[in-house]
Amino acid sequence: MSLLKKNLIILFLIFLWSCSDDSLIIEDYRIVNNEEIKQSKSSDYNKFRNVYFGDLHVHTKYSFDAFLLGADVNPNSSYEFAKGKLVVNSWGVDMKLEEPLDFYAVTDHGLFLGVVEKWADTTSELSKLPEATPFHNINAPENLNDSSILRRIKLFREEAGKFIATRGSTLDQTKAWLTNNSSLASKAFDYDAHLFAWRDIKEAAEKHNDPGKFTTFIAYEWTVSSPAPERASYHRNVIFESSKAPKRPFTRADSINPEDLWAWMDSLRNKGVDSLAIPHNSNQSNGETFKMDYFNGMPIDQSFSETRMRNEPIVEITQIKGTSETHPRLSPEDEWANFEILSTRKGNVSQYSLLNGSYVREALVNGLALRSEARGNPFAVGFIGSSDTHDGAFTFDESNYFGSSPLSSSPVSRGSVPLTGPMINMQTDLRASGIESSQEENVTYANLRSTLFSSSGLAAVWSEENTRDSLFAALKRKETYATSGTRIKLRFFSGYKISSLNLNDPDLVEKAYAAGVPMGGDLFSEGTTSPSFLVFAQQDARGAPLQRVQIIKGWYDSEFSKETKEKVYDIACSDGLTVDPITHRCPNNGASVDLSDCSISQDKGSSELKAIWQDPDFNSKVESVYYVRVLENPVCRWSMWDALRAGTKPRTKVAKTIQERAWSSPIWFKTN
Numbered sequence: 001m002s003l004l005k006k007n008l009i010i011l012f013l014i015f016l017w018s019c020s021d022d023s024l025i026i027e028d029y030r031i032v033n034n035e036e037i038k039q040s041k042s043s044d045y046n047k048f049r050n051v052y053f054g055d056l057h058v059h060t061k062y063s064f065d066a067f068l069l070g071a072d073v074n075p076n077s078s079y080e081f082a083k084g085k086l087v088v089n090s091w092g093v094d095m096k097l098e099e100p101l102d103f104y105a106v107t108d109h110g111l112f113l114g115v116v117e118k119w120a121d122t123t124s125e126l127s128k129l130p131e132a133t134p135f136h137n138i139n140a141p142e143n144l145n146d147s148s149i150l151r152r153i154k155l156f157r158e159e160a161g162k163f164i165a166t167r168g169s170t171l172d173q174t175k176a177w178l179t180n181n182s183s184l185a186s187k188a189f190d191y192d193a194h195l196f197a198w199r200d201i202k203e204a205a206e207k208h209n210d211p212g213k214f215t216t217f218i219a220y221e222w223t224v225s226s227p228a229p230e231r232a233s234y235h236r237n238v239i240f241e242s243s244k245a246p247k248r249p250f251t252r253a254d255s256i257n258p259e260d261l262w263a264w265m266d267s268l269r270n271k272g273v274d275s276l277a278i279p280h281n282s283n284q285s286n287g288e289t290f291k292m293d294y295f296n297g298m299p300i301d302q303s304f305s306e307t308r309m310r311n312e313p314i315v316e317i318t319q320i321k322g323t324s325e326t327h328p329r330l331s332p333e334d335e336w337a338n339f340e341i342l343s344t345r346k347g348n349v350s351q352y353s354l355l356n357g358s359y360v361r362e363a364l365v366n367g368l369a370l371r372s373e374a375r376g377n378p379f380a381v382g383f384i385g386s387s388d389t390h391d392g393a394f395t396f397d398e399s400n401y402f403g404s405s406p407l408s409s410s411p412v413s414r415g416s417v418p419l420t421g422p423m424i425n426m427q428t429d430l431r432a433s434g435i436e437s438s439q440e441e442n443v444t445y446a447n448l449r450s451t452l453f454s455s456s457g458l459a460a461v462w463s464e465e466n467t468r469d470s471l472f473a474a475l476k477r478k479e480t481y482a483t484s485g486t487r488i489k490l491r492f493f494s495g496y497k498i499s500s501l502n503l504n505d506p507d508l509v510e511k512a513y514a515a516g517v518p519m520g521g522d523l524f525s526e527g528t529t530s531p532s533f534l535v536f537a538q539q540d541a542r543g544a545p546l547q548r549v550q551i552i553k554g555w556y557d558s559e560f561s562k563e564t565k566e567k568v569y570d571i572a573c574s575d576g577l578t579v580d581p582i583t584h585r586c587p588n589n590g591a592s593v594d595l596s597d598c599s600i601s602q603d604k605g606s607s608e609l610k611a612i613w614q615d616p617d618f619n620s621k622v623e624s625v626y627y628v629r630v631l632e633n634p635v636c637r638w639s640m641w642d643a644l645r646a647g648t649k650p651r652t653k654v655a656k657t658i659q660e661r662a663w664s665s666p667i668w669f670k671t672n
Helices: 003-018 032-036 064-068 075-082 116-120 130-135 146-164 170-178 191-208 258-270 302-311 360-372 427-432 468-477 508-515 638-646
Strands: 026-028 050-058 103-106 219-222 236-240 244-246 275-279 314-319 348-352 382-385 438-440 443-445 458-463 480-483 489-495 522-524 532-538 546-557 563-573 608-614 624-632 661-664 667-670
Touching: 050 075, 050 236, 050 314, 064 116, 064 146, 075 103, 075 191, 103 191, 116 130, 130 146, 191 219, 236 258, 258 275, 258 302, 275 302, 275 314, 275 468, 314 480, 360 546, 360 563, 360 624, 458 468, 489 508, 489 624, 489 661, 489 667, 508 532, 532 546, 532 563, 532 624, 546 608, 563 608
Parallel strands: 050 103, 314 382, 382 480, 522 667
Antiparallel strands: 026 244, 050 458, 219 236, 236 275, 382 458, 438 443, 458 480, 480 661, 489 532, 532 608, 546 563, 546 624, 624 661, 624 667
């Protein structure tokens, strides 16, 4: 063969490879039986919308970290769990919901999706590499217990990263470059296993999607951290609207720049595939999630704001690794700011996470400041909660907490009761791996950080029916709210005719839609008229009674001071109590918890709270943002339940009670 022909063949192959970026190839995973989805409305269709509860952040065995933590639940079983089925995890723990969810998404990490299982499977070709040896049989039955904790920590924190960073052959690296798929350049990567897992996730979502009854979304997590030594994480879950999805997910191997993720999402949108990216754990992002500039350090402008809001209209405000509403140091006058705070960095747990740029309330008011400078508002976000479980299943009930991974299946391993068994003997080795035990009153416990994890949270969506189209549209318009796991029902409206409504009118919701905008909406000024706000909250039938309803206001003083400001107003009190007009606070309703058995007050609190409120400090010239926070009476926290059942004293440094709550998406008052 002549040299010319060889060169032509090489050029032809390069052309073919360079045109095959699988992240841009669209595939339709619609199941034939589901093609007959009825065009008529669902039986529960409601023009004025129903509330649906779900979880849009779930990891199964296909996530590299979940597998190394012992997870063996697959996407199919995870969806079965969400529908109410009992699922047993690899440690032998029963996992079951008291009440099924309405919608769900498995969001396994896109990076090395489904590949780590091949490292452990000694029959696979990948397992024959010497770097895979430490992972062999990690999830064999004899290793699914607390005695494997030390090995798992070392694999997760040390060996996995080294293996992933090992470069493959020159041919592998060439293929990676030509196909725009950087993962192929790693010696540790198996593309067939990756595609199999991604296909299984998509097919499981399609199998369990049951319009009108149970909704699933094809989804994954874009898992990203900034380079060492900072290692600040700013992850997103990507939720696809329909049965169409890319052949492979866009991962951190493609880019660690969120702007590139948005550009990829825009490219898919131009191909007819819509999606949303939902940031989470901003509290642990070291200021990265809501930073005030482009990735390259250039200042935010209108184009940035429009791009971000097109792709990221909502944020996950609460989950197992803490709540990201606000922090006591950012909101010193908010008595309820210190709620389920976890202040370490995600991915670098020994380091403190910077507050600025990490919490949602601050981002809301910073967005107003940017808008006042004609740079748009990149932080006009709605709220949801979700779990971030790494066990394919999660409880949202403080009294039925079974942890967020197999490693936290027992009260001993999650630090709520004293160390016993194998963990006592592993203390020295665990300390060498950076896992410190804790001493309290001469009793030894596991690391205190484990007790800071939460039994949270849930996504609540107001939509006409329980279908992908309806729920996805509600997510885009931000008619959503978050809860810490409770199923409080919460409505929030604002408008100039709201004040004329009757709170006891059976058609109150219909008239509220006609008179104003719901949560997630924009309300534009009408001269100097002050708008009114309508809030309607109902108790979770299985939860504690409601204690109070609050409105949190944020604004930007664009005059000489150039300051962002906030204020908390109680607007409805339980037990017939009234708000103090000076302090804007409800009196204490006297609700309490008996720590000897975790029983709560039976005669305190309300089953529902309703109010129409006007801002006493309203200024028609100042753009503002308002959202609702509903608080239940206190109950025992999961850690207290663990201690009670074990017959041990609760840890002194861990909260014994918790006030479950809900946060509405905001309403923005705009002057133009």
